[in-house]
Amino acid sequence: MLEVRELKKEFQPLSGKPVVAIGSVSFRVEAGQFVSIVGPSGCGKSSLLLCIAGLSRPTSGQVLLHERPVTGPPEGLILLFQEYNKSLMPWRSVLKNVCFGLENRPGMSRDHVEAEARRYVELVGLRGFESHHPWELSGGMQQRVAIARALVRHPEVLLMDEPFGSLDALTRIELEDTLLRLWESLRATILFVTHDIEEAVYLSDRVYVLSRRPSRVIEEIDVKLERPRNQLSTREDPRFIQARHHVFELISREMAKE
Amino acid sequence: MRLPWKGLLVLGGCLVLWEILARQSGALAAYFPPASRVAATLIDIVKSGDLPPHIAASLRRFAEGYAIAAVLAVSVGLALGLWRGFYHLVEPLVELLRPMPSPATIPIAILFLGIGDEMKIAVTVYAGFWPILLNTIDGVRAIDPVLMNTAATFRLGPWQRFWKIVLPAASPQIVTGLRVSLAIALILVVTSEMVVSNDGLGFYILDRQRSFQISEMYAAIVALAMIGYALNRVFLAVDDWAMAWHKGLTRKEER
Numbered sequence: 189m190l191e192v193r194e195l196k197k198e199f200q201p202l203s204g205k206p207v208v209a210i211g212s213v214s215f216r217v218e219a220g221q222f223v224s225i226v227g228p229s230g231c232g233k234s235s236l237l238l239c240i241a242g243l244s245r246p247t248s249g250q251v252l253l254h255e256r257p258v259t260g261p262p263e264g265l266i267l268l269f270q271e272y273n274k275s276l277m278p279w280r281s282v283l284k285n286v287c288f289g290l291e292n293r294p295g296m297s298r299d300h301v302e303a304e305a306r307r308y309v310e311l312v313g314l315r316g317f318e319s320h321h322p323w324e325l326s327g328g329m330q331q332r333v334a335i336a337r338a339l340v341r342h343p344e345v346l347l348m349d350e351p352f353g354s355l356d357a358l359t360r361i362e363l364e365d366t367l368l369r370l371w372e373s374l375r376a377t378i379l380f381v382t383h384d385i386e387e388a389v390y391l392s393d394r395v396y397v398l399s400r401r402p403s404r405v406i407e408e409i410d411v412k413l414e415r416p417r418n419q420l421s422t423r424e425d426p427r428f429i430q431a432r433h434h435v436f437e438l439i440s441r442e443m444a445k446e
Numbered sequence: 447m448r449l450p451w452k453g454l455l456v457l458g459g460c461l462v463l464w465e466i467l468a469r470q471s472g473a474l475a476a477y478f479p480p481a482s483r484v485a486a487t488l489i490d491i492v493k494s495g496d497l498p499p500h501i502a503a504s505l506r507r508f509a510e511g512y513a514i515a516a517v518l519a520v521s522v523g524l525a526l527g528l529w530r531g532f533y534h535l536v537e538p539l540v541e542l543l544r545p546m547p548s549p550a551t552i553p554i555a556i557l558f559l560g561i562g563d564e565m566k567i568a569v570t571v572y573a574g575f576w577p578i579l580l581n582t583i584d585g586v587r588a589i590d591p592v593l594m595n596t597a598a599t600f601r602l603g604p605w606q607r608f609w610k611i612v613l614p615a616a617s618p619q620i621v622t623g624l625r626v627s628l629a630i631a632l633i634l635v636v637t638s639e640m641v642v643s644n645d646g647l648g649f650y651i652l653d654r655q656r657s658f659q660i661s662e663m664y665a666a667i668v669a670l671a672m673i674g675y676a677l678n679r680v681f682l683a684v685d686d687w688a689m690a691w692h693k694g695l696t697r698k699e700e701r
Contacts, residue, residue: 243595267599274592279614279691292606323695341600 189377190217190240190345195249196402197235209235211402212249217379219344222371224380224388226435227398228443233381236403237349240379241267253345264344270353272330276322282333283309283318289340308336312366328359332366339370348380352387361419364391368417385439389431390422397438400445407438479661488665497666501673503645504635507563508677511570512631518571519578519627520620524612526579527586544580548573548630549637556642566638566646573634577626585619586612618692621685628681632674647673 197210209232217223227233238244240251242261251258253265266289269275276285286305290296309318312332322330331351338346352360368391371378382388388395395409411431413422422428461481468480479487491497526533551569559565589612597611639648647670654663686693 238595241599243598261598261601263601265599267595269592269596271590271592274590275596277593277611277614278695279617288610289600291610292600292602321691321694323691323698 189219189254190379191215191252191255192236192240193250193252195236195239195246195251197232197239197244198247199235208402210239210246211399211404213398213403213405214249215396215405215408217345217377219377220375221393222368222378222380222391224382224392224395225398226382226385226388226395226439227403228400228439229383231398231401231403233383233398234349237267237347237379237381241265241347243267265347266338266341266343266345267347267349268334268338268351270350272327272334272351273322275334276330276337278321278323281319281321282314282325285322285333286336286340289337293341304340305336308340309333311339311370312336326359328355328363331355331363335363335367335370339374339376342374343376345377345379348378350382351380353383360387365419367391368415372416385435386423386432389428389435390417390419395431395435397435400442406442409435476658477660479664483661484664484668487661488668491662491665492669496662497650497669500645500647500650500666501669504639504647505673507566507570507639507646508632508635510563511567511635512574512627514567515571515574515627515631516578516624519575519623520582523579523582523620523623524586524608524616527583527616528612530587533583540576540579544576548634549641552638552641555638561642566635566643569638570631570634574627574631577630578620578623581619581623581626582616585616588619589615618689621689625678625681625685628677629674632677636670 192213192215195210195213196208198206198208200206213236215223225233225236235244239246240258242251242258242265253262258265277288280288283302283305286309287301290301290304293301306318309315312335314329314332314336317325317329322333325333335351352363355363364387367378380388380391389411392411395411396405397407397409398404399406409431411427413425413427464481468475468478471478488497526536548569551572552565555565555568555572559568593611593615594607597607602610635646636648636651639646640652643649647666651663651666651670654660654666
């Protein structure tokens, strides 16, 4: 359903030659899949997501959603940022932030929007915090608000840019499981960018490994682990360890290149 | 509200000092009436109806000038903040006009608008315009790109982006500008009334000085200080209510 074809992205620095951030990246994501992209830092993962979300123009190549080229932010696709504190609206309460996800949907009454928002606030485990402001919450709770705001819109595709990158390990584990639970019940398609190899393997059906800049896909790994996944048994499964081992080797080999 | 006892004590001390110095000023006594007499005069001229029309005249000019300045500066500021190219075009002009002391525009305004209310309101608008304009531009330009990208991924149209993101995100800075302009607008009202007028507090103060009604002059100055203080208080109350989220947010960030 989502296809990236030979996408290339160059940046023009203030002086000198253009920097090629993304060399040529191609991959596909099937409907309902959970797909992760891992790669060494600076390999243009964030730029890639911005291009897929229609927020930035690739230098060349294409992004296709349902076979149609993406030229601007498409309906049914939401990008979720790592910087939850900058992406939430500090002047709105938790509930109103989640309402924002539906407010520009035509033909939805105010009451309906609010009822849906309440439901999603509960789904992400924030019942009782509806009237708090985002800045009164911890980082993990703020990211939950951002997830609720995205999911309340029922996106077909959810792009996530290192959403748990700045959270502590325990909060991260909690949020990984919340995300998996919601993904399984809502049947969305998720493209998840992370620099955490274990996280990528734990969450995904498929992992794409990117090379250093100028980046390209060096390998795709299908993760054949049962769902629902479990923080202990999944992570202790020999197939998990093997997949993690493999991805780790690929990335450290990349990082060793100069 | 907790009273700032120590601050009030200093204020009280200054009034007592004024009283004592004025009573011992000898030859200068005519120019330097004690605080108690100024206070009594203030009550007199308010009760007798001498001062209130002048207060009303000044406040009306202030309200009109300030309101026009606010609407104009916020609108232009939002436009300049959003369109970077446009801002670069007018930046040198802004940087030249902004630091010029605003009372310098009074003679020009008199040439074109005469000596009536239009002139006084025009110079008030001019002076009040700059702080609001610059703060609005800064506020808009400081909006985080992540927030704008969020608006874009949720497919907000230009108007929705404006109302739901740009305006609220820039509002704390806009309010800062409005607060600075509050004092400046009052200064220009009084200054323009001192230059040429037949009513208003500026006129009253200068007129009583010229006719040696020194107590009345001081009383009107005290009234002016109280009006400035009251306007600021009202503004802060509105600010506390409307910007509660921003105060909470910044308190959190300071921790």
